[in-house]
Amino acid sequence: MKSIQHHISWSIFAVISAYLLICGGLFLRYIHYKSLREFDLTLEAQMKAMISLVELEGRMIDIDFFTDIMPEFLQKGRYFNFYLPDGTLIAQSPSSQGIALPVLADDKAVSFQDWDSEKLGKVRVVQTKFEPRREHIEVLTEEEKAEEAALLPGNGSAIYEIEYVLPDDVEVEGLWLTAVVARDRQPLASQIQQLTFSFLLLGMVLLAGIFLLTRFLVRRGLKSLRELNLQIKKIEPTDAENKINLPFAPGELVEIEHALNMLLERVQATLIREKSFSTHVSHELRTPVAELKLIAEMGGKYPGDEQEVLRYFSEVQQISTRMEMLVNRLLILSRAEQGGGVDVCERFELGGFLSDCISGREFEELTCQWDEELEVVSDPALLKILLQNLLYNAANHRVPGSPFFCRMTQRNAEVCLQFENEVDVFTQSDLARISEPFWQKDPSRTSGEHFGLGLSIVRNLCMLLGVEVTYILPDEHHFLVELRFPKADEDRAE
Amino acid sequence: MKVLIIEDSSSLQHALTHGLQRCGYTVESAMDGEEGFLFARHHRFDVIILDLLLPGMDGLTLLKKLRALGNQTHVLILSAKDQVSDRVEGLRLGADDYLVKPFSFEELHARIATLVRRGHQNKNPDLHMGQLRINTFEKQAYLYDQVLKLTPGEYAILERLALSPGQVFSKEQLATFLQNSENEAGSKVVEVLVCTLRKKLGSESARVVTRRGFGYFLEKQ
Secondary structure (H helix, E strand, C coil): CCCHHHHHHHHHHHHHHHHHHHHHHHHHHHHHHHHHHHHHHHHHHHHHHHHHCEEEECCEEEEEEECCCCHHHCCCCEEEEEECCCCCEEEECHHHCCCCCCCCCCCCCEEEEEEEECCCEEEEEEEEEECCEECCCCCCCHHHHHHHHHHCCCCCCCEEEEEEECCCCCCCCCCCEEEEEEEECHHHHHHHHHHHHHHHHHHHHHHHHHHHHHHHHHHHHCHHHHHHHHHHHHCCCCCCCCCCCCCCCCHHHHHHHHHHHHHHHHHHHHHHHHHHHHHHHHHHHHHHHHHHHHHHHHHHHCCCCHHHHHHHHHHHHHHHHHHHHHHHHHHHHHHHHHCCCCCCCEEEEHHHHHHHHHCCCCCCCEEEECCCCCEEEECHHHHHHHHHHHHHHHHHCCCCCCCEEEEEEEECCEEEEEEEEECCCCCHHHHHHCCCCCCCCCCCCCCCCCCCCHHHHHHHHHHHHCCEEEEEEEECCEEEEEEEECCCCHHHHC | CEEEEECCCHHHHHHHHHHHHHCCCEEEEECCHHHHHHHHHHCCCCEEEECCCCCCCCHHHHHHHHHHCCCCCEEEEEECCCCHHHHHHHHHCCCCEEEECCCCHHHHHHHHHHHHHHHCCCCCCEEEECCEEEECCCCEEEECCEEECCCHHHHHHHHHHHHCCCCCECHHHHHHCCCCCCCCCCHHHHHHHHHHHHHHHCCCCEEEEEECCCEEEEEEC
8 A cells, every 4th residue: 555655755755866866977977077177287287397398409309307396207107208290209208118108190289088008007198299499598697597596496406308319301490299298097086986985975875864854754744644544533423523623734634624524514414314214213113013012912911802802903904004104105215215317208298197196086175277288208107106295295284174286387488386285383494394204293193194204205206307396385374385397308208 | 000091092002001901900091192181180190101202292291291280190101212311301300210112011010010019108019918918010919828809899999908008098089999981980889899808808817997987998907
């Protein structure tokens, strides 16, 4: 199972790591470039210094340098070579040990290259072409001689002198030489390696720190989520007071908290409704069961009382019929609540259909009023149950002996069907509860013939059939039910 | 013993009346709360069996009004409401017992007998008068441990006298323990029943004594 904390921590870590790796790589390359550049500049400077020591005296090339100023050319690690244009080596540093440095074939003013030599190892080579300085014989004053002497190194300095006489076939005018200076690359490689290692170490420490920090921050950020989880686990559906409370939750979770509390309220309302329904069912069944149990007990205890026993049998039949009615009503309600859609949709004439529903029933005080033939599109089986429930409701709950009415009209292309009956006293608060299962105006349910399920069935059937139902109290002694059928178009019938 | 049943289910009411009458109780019944209240207010009963969901006036209102009038009759609530809150509410308003439907008749009978005994501050269902023993639960009298065959009327008078030994009851008072709405008993009936009861009791254990001009009382031998 994926955890948000795990996912977010690793995602952030991976992104930061990749970013650091790229930045680190680029930085290392930059460092490498800068180091090499500096190395090359130093090498070039040394080469220029060496070039400044080369003099052409007639046909002789003279190179003098003080060993204490440039001691590096005496030991292994720094090398120089000078070549004639035809490639003849004319001079080299003592450190070169007779090994000729390579001459590059390009025409750049200054060229660099790496050279791997078996004897000298890996070296960096710089090369340039130059015209040697021609020596001028100057007559110096005493003061100038003293100044020059002051510039020269002191006692103990040795002059390394190289002299080369140009062959006869070499033209002195316009002569140019090639200077090649090399330096061991090892110090540069070590420096770069050390820098890389330090940088990698720093990167790893940084990444570990970032990882721990990320985990900590994400964990802290998800604290409200864990709190939410704990609170949800503690919620008992039976406790109506239970609510989720996250005082320091971030904005996103506040919305979830609100949505969950709304859901809890709906769940609790459903549970209360279901509990109330179960209580009503058990209550409705308790009385007939008590009657049956007592009758059976009395019949068994006094079997000789023939008249009583016969009466008991008759009562058992009546009670069982009532129970059967209750079970049937509950089944209809259950099916209507489950819904599942309307199977059959037919176009038919409502007046005739209503007459069929009424025929065979004893509704002597019923007055039906409609002027024209109006058609509706509906499921006839379900509509029949709906209309019969409304007819029975009007007939059974009216003031005994009073007339009741069924009217049909057309209003804005809608077919409107009304049932109206007189009632003893009915209030708006009664109207609000009229569709609740088992609700009855008389809580004693003395008659035992009504269960308060009729209008619950009506409500659910209306929802199934798409019929709008409205309960109206024109005054406190009249009760009116209005059904509005949707327009009967051809498509719906098909 | 007189019992008033206030119950709107005719089947339950009829079967209860039948069963309790067969147990020796004098039974009155009412179908709605208002009728039951009038019965309870104007007649003396040992126990009232009261349903809660009644037309006219609900059981709890009836109970509240009875207690407000100072009526001390024992009330047993017999209801399909089984929630603890319903029972607590019933007992809090002055009911002496609460039985949930469906119930066993034997249990109901036992509870009624307990309430009757409690009314006479007697926890023992057996009343002893020398060699005479009356079991108020079984509604049976024993003399020298032999069953004494008594009619329901004779037993009713004997039990009433035995529950308050030495207390004088007028013929009219005793008649109220015999009568019900359908079958009114008069003082002559009481005289006849007392006469036959005396014969069955003999004179060795307890006897029914007449105080002229006042009535009867039971005397230990």
